[in-house]
Amino acid sequence: xxxxxxxxxxxxxxxxxxxxxxxxxxxxxxxxxxxxxxxxxxxxxxxxxxxxxxxxxxxxxxxxxxxxxxxxxxxxxxxxxxxxxxxxxxxxxxxxxxxxxxxxxxxxxxxxxxxxxxxxxxxxxxxxxxxxxxxxxxxxxxxxxxxxxxxxxxxxxxxxxxxxxxxxxxxxxxxxxxxxxxxxxxxxxxxxxxxxxxxxxxxxxxxxxxxxxxxxxxxxxxxxxxxxxxxxxxxxxxxxxxxxxxxxxxxxxxxxxxxxxxxxxxxxxxxxxxxxxxxxxxxxxxxxxxxxxxxxxxxxxxxxxxxxxxxxxxxxxxxxxxxxxxxxxxxxxxxxxxxxxxxxxxxxxxxxxxxxxxxxxxxxxxxxxxxxxxxxxxxxxxxxxxxxxxxxxxxxxxxxxxxxxxxxxxxxxxxxxxxxxxxxxxxxxxxxxxxxxxxxxxxxxxxxxxxxxxxxxxxxxxxxxxxxxxxxxxxxxxxxxxxxxxxxxxxxxxxxxxxxxxxxxxxxxxxxxxxxxxxxxxxxxxxxxxxxxx
Numbered sequence: 001x002x003x004x005x006x007x008x009x010x011x012x013x014x015x016x017x018x019x020x021x022x023x024x025x026x027x028x029x030x031x032x033x034x035x036x037x038x039x040x041x042x043x044x045x046x047x048x049x050x051x052x053x054x055x056x057x058x059x060x061x062x063x064x065x066x067x068x069x070x071x072x073x074x075x076x077x078x079x080x081x082x083x084x085x086x087x088x089x090x091x092x093x094x095x096x097x098x099x100x101x102x103x104x105x106x107x108x109x110x111x112x113x114x115x116x117x118x119x120x121x122x123x124x125x126x127x128x129x130x131x132x133x134x135x136x137x138x139x140x141x142x143x144x145x146x147x148x149x150x151x152x153x154x155x156x157x158x159x160x161x162x163x164x165x166x167x168x169x170x171x172x173x174x175x176x177x178x179x180x181x182x183x184x185x186x187x188x189x190x191x192x193x194x195x196x197x198x199x200x201x202x203x204x205x206x207x208x209x210x211x212x213x214x215x216x217x218x219x220x221x222x223x224x225x226x227x228x229x230x231x232x233x234x235x236x237x238x239x240x241x242x243x244x245x246x247x248x249x250x251x252x253x254x255x256x257x258x259x260x261x262x263x264x265x266x267x268x269x270x271x272x273x274x275x276x277x278x279x280x281x282x283x284x285x286x287x288x289x290x291x292x293x294x295x296x297x298x299x300x301x302x303x304x305x306x307x308x309x310x311x312x313x314x315x316x317x318x319x320x321x322x323x324x325x326x327x328x329x330x331x332x333x334x335x336x337x338x339x340x341x342x343x344x345x346x347x348x349x350x351x352x353x354x355x356x357x358x359x360x361x362x363x364x365x366x367x368x369x370x371x372x373x374x375x376x377x378x379x380x381x382x383x384x385x386x387x388x389x390x391x392x393x394x395x396x397x398x399x400x401x402x403x404x405x406x407x408x409x410x411x412x413x414x415x416x417x418x419x420x421x422x423x424x425x426x427x428x429x430x431x432x433x434x435x436x437x438x439x440x441x442x443x444x445x446x447x448x449x450x451x452x453x454x455x456x457x458x459x460x461x462x463x464x465x466x467x468x469x470x471x472x473x474x475x476x477x478x479x480x481x482x483x484x485x486x487x488x489x490x491x492x493x494x495x496x497x498x499x500x501x502x503x504x505x506x507x508x509x510x511x512x513x514x515x516x517x518x519x520x521x522x523x524x525x526x527x528x529x530x531x532x533x534x
Contacts, residue, residue, distance in 0.1 A: 007054070007084075007186050007193035010218040017224040021047040021192070022533060024214060024228035026199055026243070028052075029086020030178045030515055031502040031522040032234030034142075037181065038526035040191045044533060047226060048185075049197040049216060051235075052082030056089050063198060066238070066419035067408040071465070073423050075350050079469045080236060084195065085179040087236070087515065090469060092172075103172035103301070104143065106516045107150045108136050110320060112310040113396075113510040119317035119428070122265070122399040125507050126479040126488040132520060139520035143173040145300065154304060156291060160443045166309050167292075168322060170512070172301040178519075197224075200414050202231075202247040202498070208255050211498045217414040230529055234501035234522070237266070237471025241405040241504065242419040244475070249495070256492050259482045263405040263474050266421065267509040268467035270395040270429060272456075275437055276333050277325060277389040279450040285389050288449065289325045307511065308439055316439065319432040320511040321395040323440060327386030329376075335459065336366025337373040342464055355461040391437065391452065394468065396511045398428045405474050425465070430456070470514050475504040490525045501525055 013019070025036045028050035036048045052060035060083065066076035073079075081089045092102040114132070116124030125132075140147040150169055157167030186193050197216040200223065205212045213227040233240050241263040244250035250257050279285050292304045305322040313320065331337060339359035346352045353359060363370045397403075403424040407417035434456040441452040456462065478484025481493035490505050492498040501522045503514040510517070 007195055010049075010194050010197035010216065010224070013194070013218060013224045015218070015222040015224065018213070019047060019192075019224065019226045021045045021226070021228045023047070023230045023232065023529065024049065024226045025232045025234060025501075026214070027086065027234035027236065027239070027502070028084040028182075028193070028195075029081075029234060029236060029502070030088060031518045032086070032232070033084075033178055033181065033185065034519050034522040035232050035234060035501050035526045035529075036191065037185050038523060039529060040185065040188050042530045043190065044530070045190045046192070047228065048191065048193045049199070049214075049226065050082070050084050050193070050195050051198040052084070053195050054084050056081055056083045060196070063412050063414075064239075065412070066421060067410065068421040068423065070403070070421075071423045071425060072351055072354060073421060073467060074469070076238065076419060076421060078350065079467070079471075080238065084182055084193070085176075087469070088175060088178055091175055103175050104177065104515055105170050105172050105303070105513055106140070106143065106145060107168060107170040107512050108133075108140070108147065109510040109512060109517055110307075110310065112313065113320060113508055117314060119314070120319065120398050120508070122483065123508055126477055132524070135520040135524045136517065138523055139516045142519065143177050143516055145171045145173055145516075157304060158288070158292075158306070158449070159447050160306075161446070162309070164309055164312050165306050165440055165443045167304050168307050169302055169304050172303075198414055198416075199235075199243050200246075200416055202244065202249050204249050204255065208249070209494075210496055211249070220413060228497075229533060230497045230499065232499045232501050232525070232529070236502060237474055237504040238405050238419050238421065240500055240502060241474035242407060242417075245405070245407045246416050249498075255494050256485070256498070258494065261476070261478075261481070261483065261485050264401045264403075265399045265473040265476050266403045266405055266423065267397040267399065267472040267506075268423065269470045269509060269511065269513075270393075270397055270425070270433070271466040271468050272393050272395070272433060272463050273326075273390050274393060274433060274456045274463040275391045275452045275454045276328075277391065277444070277450055278453050279388075280448055283449060285327045285386050289327060289389055292325055306440060308436055312439065316435055317428075317431075318435050318439075319396040319398060319428065321393055321432065321436045322511045323436065324392040325389040326392050327389045329385055330387045331369060331373050331376070333388055333390070333454075334366050334369040334373070335362045336364075336370045338463075339363050339461075340370045340374060353461070353464050358461045391440075393433060393436065394511055395429070395433055395436070396509050398426050399473060399476070399508060400424055400426050423467070468513075470503065470509070472503045472506050472509045472514055475500045476507050477505045478507065489528045490521060499525060499529065
C-alpha cells in the first residue's frame with residue numbers, strides 16, 4: 001500500500017487554486033495508474049487525481065452510492081471501490097469454489113471477441129485482435145502472468161471433442177500487483193498524486209470544442225481546478241459515464257454525447273449456477289474434475305474451464321461463456337436448499353432476488369433438507385462426499401443500448417448527481433446460457449461420462465443471474481460516433497484532448513475478467529498520447 005506521505009491530500013490545496021500539467025489523469029485504479037506510469041516514464045508532467053484515499057474508507061464509499069433499476073443488481077457502493085488501486089481492493093478473496101487465496105483471475109480475450117458476429121448486434125471492435133495482442137502481452141507481463149501459456153488450450157483436459165468444446169486456463173495475479181507500483185510512481189519528480197479529489201465538472205473552452213480544465217472538490221464549497229494539455233478519465237465503467245453525464249459536455253447533443261451514446265451498452269459478465277452434472281455409473285465427480293480445480297503451474301495459481309469453440313459459437317448463435325464445475329453433495333441441489341442459498345446471498349449482498357415468495361415456498365416444501373444443508377454449510381462439511389457437480393457459468397453479455405448508466409435526481413455531498421444504473425439483458429443472453437449447456441451435455445453423453453440435469457429455464461424460480469462487479473461498455477469504442485463514444489484510440493469523438501481509459505471503452509465484454517484488457521488498452525492509450533504530446 002502506498003505510504004500516505006508519498007502523495008498530496010486535496011485538502012492541502014488552497015480553494016480556487018489552479019494546477020497545471022501536461023496530462024491530467026482522473027482515477028487511481030489499474031488503468032489510471034498505468035497511463036500515469038507510462039507517460040511519466042516518457043518525461044511528461046502528470047497529475048493523478050483519486051477521489052478516495054490510500055485504501056478504501058467509509059467516507060469515500062458513500063460517494064459511490066447510486067440508484068439501480070431493471071434487473072436486480074448489487075448496491076453500487078458495494079460494487080465499486082474509491083481508493084488508490086481501484087478495483088484491485090475487490091478482487092476475489094478466499095473462496096469455497098477453489099482452495100486458493102484469490103487475486104486477479106485472468107486470461108486474454110479470445111480472437112472471436114474482436115470479430116463481428118452476425119448473431120451479436122454491435123459486435124466487432126474497430127481495432128483488430130493483432131493490434132491489441134502486443135499490448136495484452138505487456139499487460140500480462142506487468143501482472144506477472146504468462147501470456148503464452150494462457151493463449152493456447154492446455155493439454156490433458158476432459159476427453160471431449162476439442163473442436164466443439166475446448167479447455168481454457170486462467171491464472172491469478174497477486175492482489176497488490178498494481179498497488180505496489182504506486183510508491184515508485186509517487187516518488188517521481190514529474191508526478192503529483194492527489195487523493196480525496198473528486199471531479200465535479202469538466203469545463204469546455206468557449207467554443208465547446210475542447211476541454212479547458214477540470215473542477216475538483218475538496219469539501220462542500222471548496223474546490224480547485226486542473227488545467228492540462230490532455231485529460232484522461234479512468235474512473236471505472238460506471239463513473240466514467242457519470243462524470244461526463246454530470247457535465248455540460250455530456251448532455252445529449254453536446255460535444256461528448258452528440259448521438260446519445262454516452263452511458264449506453266452497459267455490460268456485465270453474467271454469473272449463474274444453472275444445472276448440475278450427473279456422472280455415469282462408476283465415475284467419481286471429484287476425480288473427473290480434479291484438473292479443473294486450482295493447481296500450481298509454472299509457479300502460478302491456475303484453474304481450467306470449458307468453453308464452446310469459436311466456430312460452434314457462430315454456428316449455434318451463442319455468446320462466449322466459460323463453464324466450471326463445483327463438486328457438491330446431492331443435498332445441495334434440492335430446490336429448497338438452493339432457494340435458501342439464494343435468499344442468504346441476497347441478504348449478504350443487499351440485493352433481493354425477483355421472486356422471493358417462490359423461494360420461500362420452495363424452502364417450506366423441503367424444510368428438513370434446507371435445515372440440514374444450512375447446518376452442514378455452517379459446520380464446514382459442505383464439500384464432503386460430492387456426488388454431483390454444479391455448472392458455474394460466466395457468460396458474455398451482448399451489447400444492448402437499453403442497458404445503460406444515466407444520472408439520478410439524488411446528489412452526493414458535492415452536489416453531483418448519483419449514477420443511475422438500468423441493467424437490462426436481451427433474449428440472446430438467456431438463449432446462449434441454455435444453448436451452451438446443451439452442447440456441453442451432448443459432449444458428456446457422447447463420451448459416456450454422464451449428463452446435465454435441470455437446464456436453464458427448467459426450474460422455478462429460474463436461477464438468478466448475478467453480475468461480477470465488471471462494469472463494461474458505457475463509453476464504448478467505435479469508428480463511427482453514431483454507435484459509440486470514443487474513437488479507436490480511446491479519444492472522445494469530437495474532443496481533441498479528452499480520452500477515456502478502462503473497461504468502459506470495450507465494445508464487447510468477452511467471458512473473462514476485464515482488468516488486464518483495460519491495462520492493455522491503457523498502455524496503448526499512453527503510447528498514443530505520447531505521440532500527440534510530441
